[in-house]
Amino acid sequence: MTTDPVRAQYETYPYPARDPKEEAHRLVEGSPSHLDEVDHFCFAGRLRSRSSFNVLVAGGGTGDATVMIAQHAKDRGLTANVTYLDLSTASRRIAEDRVAARGLDNVRFISGSLLDVADIAPGPYDYIDCCGVLHHLEDPAAGLAALASVLAAGGALGLMVYGTLGRTGVYPLQAALRAMAPESDLSLRLSVARRLVRDLPASNWYRRNPLLEGWDVGTDAGLYDLLLHPRDRAYSVPELCGLLDGANLAPIAFMEPARYDPANWLADPALIRRVRSLRPVDAWALAENLSGTMKTHVVYAARRDEAIGRVAEPAGADGIPMARPAAKHLVPALAKGGVLKMDLDGHAIRREIAPGLAPLLERVNGERTLGQIGRDLGWDPGTTAKRFEKLYELLNPIALLTLRF
């Protein structure tokens, strides 16, 4: 048995809990690392012009990102080599079964610590996913430096770490459980945690934090991960930017960008004007402080001197717009016109709907260029460009509309 409590946890409770049989019914997709998002926000929409794409999933767990990236690459005709790396062999078995269930042949599996990646899986990698892992390391900076050391020139990372404000109430409860259930028997600790959570006083901050209601504490793995984890910490935006900076990396974009725009958390036009000229990092930090909702931070990053010019530009008729399925559900609302009400973590933002957006969005299929769509609609290039700009302003900040070239 291992002496590392983090590894011991993930051997006993692979997380998130996944059943390989589910692969027949659904593909788990998310951020970071949805390939259309990576293409748009990290590779200026030009991912498919590469002859190969080397990906590392560091701390791959039960396989969500590995399966998603490998499947997306296959669906998009992109030659990708995906390397899964994790400490937990129990998690690896589940991830392997999921990959096998889909018949994917573009994944290799490696067991070990990401701290040793340069020796055991040196790469280099064009893209590195590290979702929900760095905040469990004894020394997250050393972990990120190890990943940066195997990043290819021009490569990018997609990271997720816990957010401090959105997890208000988690850490006092973790401390309470360390005091009340210090034993090494995992199932006993779980039973104490369940009893404690059931009857917490109404004044307890965990109970008072509505953001935690959706957290998966129904499964043993989920409850353990949230409240009994032997090692986790959370980051504010400036702390996360500092972590990146220490590894000679810089943020490209936080996801979804609309959540990190402080103007979206303000109502008074005079205050909105005040935030317009902030540096990006100050704006992201302000958005976090105003919203209070960020339980996690998803950030795309690159080497400090390669972080500019990474995001696809919405200019030109040769761009191919790609819409996520959730965007397509907005077509009837866009056709109706007026104001579109969008939900940002429970906070409503309203956007005026410009004319012509519904037929445009309806024709976005991830294959046709904007020019072709405009011609199909009988619009001149100027009208097409203007209308697309409006659609892009509406949906790109919530990552529902991206571009490839």
Ligand SMILES: C[S@@+](CC[C@H](N)C(=O)[O-])C[C@H]1O[C@@H](n2cnc3c(N)ncnc32)[C@H](O)[C@@H]1O
């Ligand atoms: C919360 S899970 C996240 C799994 C996956 N990235 C996801 O988002 O679904 C954290 C994973 O990190 C792995 N892990 C923790 N420390 C690690 C290390 N030093 N090297 C490699 N994997 C590690 C654990 O074994 C566990 O599978």
